[in-house]
Amino acid sequence: MIEHVVEGVQWIQGKDSFLPDSHVYVIGKSGSSDFTLVDCGLMDMGSYKLEQLESAGISPNQVKRIIMTHTHLDHIGCLPELLRGLPDAEVWVHEDEASYLEAGDARIIFGNSMFESMVKSQYAIPQDCFRIKVQRKLVGEEMLDLGGIAFKVIHLPGHSAGGIGLFSLEHKLLISGDTIYADGAIGRYDLFSANPSELKRSLELVAGLGIDILLPCHNRIVKGGAEPMINKTVVDWSGFLGN
Numbered sequence: 100m101i102e103h104v105v106e107g108v109q110w111i112q113g114k115d116s117f118l119p120d121s122h123v124y125v126i127g128k129s130g131s132s133d134f135t136l137v138d139c140g141l142m143d144m145g146s147y148k149l150e151q152l153e154s155a156g157i158s159p160n161q162v163k164r165i166i167m168t169h170t171h172l173d174h175i176g177c178l179p180e181l182l183r184g185l186p187d188a189e190v191w192v193h194e195d196e197a198s199y200l201e202a203g204d205a206r207i208i209f210g211n212s213m214f215e216s217m218v219k220s221q222y223a224i225p226q227d228c229f230r231i232k233v234q235r236k237l238v239g240e241e242m243l244d245l246g247g248i249a250f251k252v253i254h255l256p257g258h259s260a261g262g263i264g265l266f267s268l269e270h271k272l273l274i275s276g277d278t279i280y281a282d283g284a285i286g287r288y289d290l291f292s293a294n295p296s297e298l299k300r301s302l303e304l305v306a307g308l309g310i311d312i313l314l315p316c317h318n319r320i321v322k323g324g325a326e327p328m329i330n331k332t333v334v335d336w337s338g339f340l341g342n
């Protein structure tokens with residue numbers, strides 16, 4: 100099911116199996132004919148998301164872009180599948196991960212070589228399937244008008260080098276990727292391009308935003324009153340993340 104969060108922001112829940120599948124957020128006010136997807140999901144997890152878009156009355160050519168919070172496999176695995184179904188969609192990624200995608204360097208996607216070999220033994224992944232053209236390279240601090248809603252891009256490195264959050268000041272809403280989740284959890288910081296000290300700074304930045312609605316890319320979402328939970332999470336983890 101596609102679920103309403105606030106006007107112009109909808110949630111398609113990921114379907115975890117033996118590997119996680121990221122949620123997808125759909126941004127754009129109805130009637131705008133300009134919709135944005137945030138993240139995609141694991142391989143083979145694109146078709147049900149396309150069906151849910153159709154069921155919400157969003158036609159494929161109204162999806163103008165896919166913004167990646169970061170490029171781990173559980174978020175980008177079905178990007179090629181979604182792009183085949185969304186003829187007008189551009190790909191927007193932070194510049195620090197766009198350079199890897201355009202070079203066909205999959206180290207960030209897989210995170211480590213053990214995971215890469217495990218995945219490749221389970222899925223047929225065509226050579227160069229993740230060499231992907233990025234139409235817009237984000238840098239952080241940009242203001243984006245996404246189908247009638249303003250979002251600020253916030254660079255949140257630490258879980259991966261080019262991780263971003265999308266922040267709506269109007270709704271005090273943050274799409275946080277894998278930087279911070281509900282219920283005290285944060286993203287792992289042991290994969291390729293991760294950095295615990297950067298993650299600590301990113302978490303402190305998130306805590307300073309005064310978030311009410313927290314939309315992470317896994318597990319449950321928080322539709323209001325998220326700030327105390329976020330503050331506690333950041334304090335609880337700070338001692339584990341270095342300086």
Ligand SMILES: [Zn+2]
Binds near residue numbers: 169
């Ligand atoms: Zn991740």
Ligand SMILES: [Zn+2]
Binds near residue numbers: 119277316317
């Ligand atoms: Zn993830």
